Amino acid sequence: MATIVAEATGQAFLTEEHKLSFLRKYLFSTDHKVIAAQFLFTTLFFLMIDGLLAMLMRHQLAWPDQTLPGGGILPETMVASGYILPEFYNALVTMHGSIMVFFAIMPMLVGVFANLLIPLQIGARDMAFPRLNMLSFWLMIPAGLLTLGSFFVIGGAAAAGWTLYAPLAARPDLSGVALGQIMWLVSLIFIGLSSILGSVNYITTVTNMRAPGMTWFRLPLTVWALFITAILALIAMPVLSAAGIMLLFDQTLGTTFFLPEGGGQPLLWQHLFWFFGHPEVYILILPAMGFTSEIIAAGSRKPIFGYRAMVWAMISIAFLGFIVWGHHMFQSGMNPMLGLSFTISTLFIAVPSAIKVFNWMGTMWRGNIHWHTPMLFATGFVGMFAIGGFSGIFAASTPVDIYLHDTYFIVAHIHYVLFGGSLFALFGAIYFWFPKMFGRMMNETLGKIHFALVLVFFNLVFFPMHGLGMAGMMRRIYDPTGYAHLQGIQDTNVLITWSAFALYASGFLFAFNFFWSMFKGPKAEANPWNANTLEWQTPSPPKHGNWAQIPVVYHGPHEYSHPDIEDKDWLAQNERPDVLSPAGSH
């Protein structure tokens, strides 16, 4: 009974936080905003570590005949007499991909922003299951420890590629890695559980806990994106868990699910993995698209062009994303008829993505654009994602992919969509929502410099890789100079490596801005961007419980420059019920 009264007044929530110990308030918190911050610090840490792994790879590729500066501090099993060992290089390649996908990008997109934004943007006090939410975060810790620890066991970290193809991944006698692979697979099970439990929370919260007036078609596109992403994760990740368990058994119990010598099927692994793997890449891009829509509308002071089309485009991408996985397997020896059907479905999926790109451009067209740092990164996202999408169209066609598969052309494609796409959007999102999370503004000048550095060096690193791939440079190779056909392009590898070092260094500028602003940045008001969505209609940072009174929603989320409003160019979702939204966003 008391809780009903407390809910109505919000008082119990607003004072409750004072009664919790430091441990309960900051470490073992069930408050979604604290959990979001925990995810943010953890994923930024993994982003930094994993970038370092990439720097080691780049040094090896540019100067395979030279010793690694400072390599002496690493164990002899990794760097012998100053040279990166081929076995260690394989581990670097594998773990770079794995850690980026599972510990950096996915948890940053979902663990940070789904947690931060969903309750705030739908007008709820917290997630449907706050303690389950806390568990989702804490499952990442043993997973992370296992992953990082796997570098230091006998045999080193997993080294069969992030895609873990059998039989290589299942046989220590072939890969040279036994315990490291097991640790990675167990870690994956923890990550899978964390993700699935998170999805349970996000789906239940968005479906059942929207504030009055927050109809489905008044949800911010960020919430739509995160909701659809949660459904993808719910359906796709368990299949990876099942496959990973079977791989684990092949390695430890003597089963032969994927080993031909026991009657098993290597192709079975590929089908299971990519059935997960393809929805996974849409998990990695959809939230980024959501943030971009949010930032571009706010930064252009214009409604999103084609809100409903944006929603249906995301739904189509998710739906189609389940029937395109074979485009990763054109070279695998699968049934050729499948090659044809997967090419068709993959080309189809380009259409909704293109619709979104056109709609972002349409939003910015003749807008009153404010080129702040989040807007720069969001616009950068559109351009870089488009380039990544173009290279994807080439790869979608079976005959073209037969040539391009497992070359650096594919590496270029992945990084344009994952770095130029997801990570650009993440940077934009961090600059945009930092004030809401920490109550202070990040430094705008440093932000613009960071953007310029990232834009220039990112393209210098990854654009030439299209050319390298077309010239025949294969993925995951240890020493390009050992191949006659690659001798002539080694200069490009050196250019890429120097640019990569500069790109990595620019990350420290961001880190400095991030941490310095957290303590010394100018205090942020509730709504520094004059944005419409509900999170900006509450203090920065919001109190525990978010709202004194649950807001009532009257408008769609991207109503900027409404013709009936004279005094300002924005219209918060929960103000002025007398002003009608135009038909279509109602």
Place this chain on the structure above:
Amino acid sequence: MSAAADGVHDAPNYMLIWLYLFIMTVVELGVAFLPIHKSLIVMFLLVMAFWKALLVALYYMHMKWEPVRLRLLALAPLPAAAVLIVVMLMEYV
């Protein structure tokens, strides 16, 4: 978030459903060892298994009386599951 869907109907006869499940299991056991063509047995057993699963879902898991939206939610993974299995089977066709 009202729980209006609960208790607005008469409780089903759980023991009757139990009896159906019991009988169907016995029939399955009988059919499995009949000296007829294997593919006939397989088809019959799959139908039986599916039917039993449906009884459990509809009556014990209450799906018969839940809102349509919840039923759609529960059915949602099935197309994805079917796509995965069918495509993989095409490797042998």
Place this chain on the structure above:
Amino acid sequence: MAHAAASTMGQAPERGIEVYNQKVGMWVFLCSEVMFFTGLIGSYIVLRFGASDTWGAPNEVLAVPVTAVNTFILICSSVTMVKAFAAAQAGDQKGIKIFLCATAALGALFLSIQLYEYTHLIEHASWQGSHGFTPAAGLYGATFFTMTGFHGFHVFIGVVCLTWASIQAFKGRWGADNTHGIEVLGLYWHFVDLVWIILFTIVYLI
């Protein structure tokens, strides 16, 4: 969860699924479980399709009669589970305790018989010449132990939760005004039964 209405100035809450959060959450979780078992069972179907001549016939290695009894035990436990929920709805404290304990006990019995079967197979059965039927006994052994093993793991988790729920029943926690926990646990338990119904048919009888 309906308390939000009290502070929203007379506006109706949004429709959602019109079922309480915990039930929605459990069904969402069960969707992920469907996909997990699809991964395992789908692999079994595909592997067997491609290597059907290396599979054992029903009752050749696996003990069908004992497992049939075990199936019956699990189905009975679904009945006791649903009766526990009915007892909770009616506020019948004695019924809640009896039926929750019965469900936990039947689940534990299922597990014990399964474990007994496993040890018997591993130590005494023989398959294609080798002594003992283990996960390494070809694809037949691998798929058998993986599918039934993970099902058994889910039963184990269920039994743990049922034991907790039974203890809570003795503390008087459940009643006509607090049935959600039992209902949601029941959904999980019925799902586990449902998976076994499918597994029993395709692993033991086909």
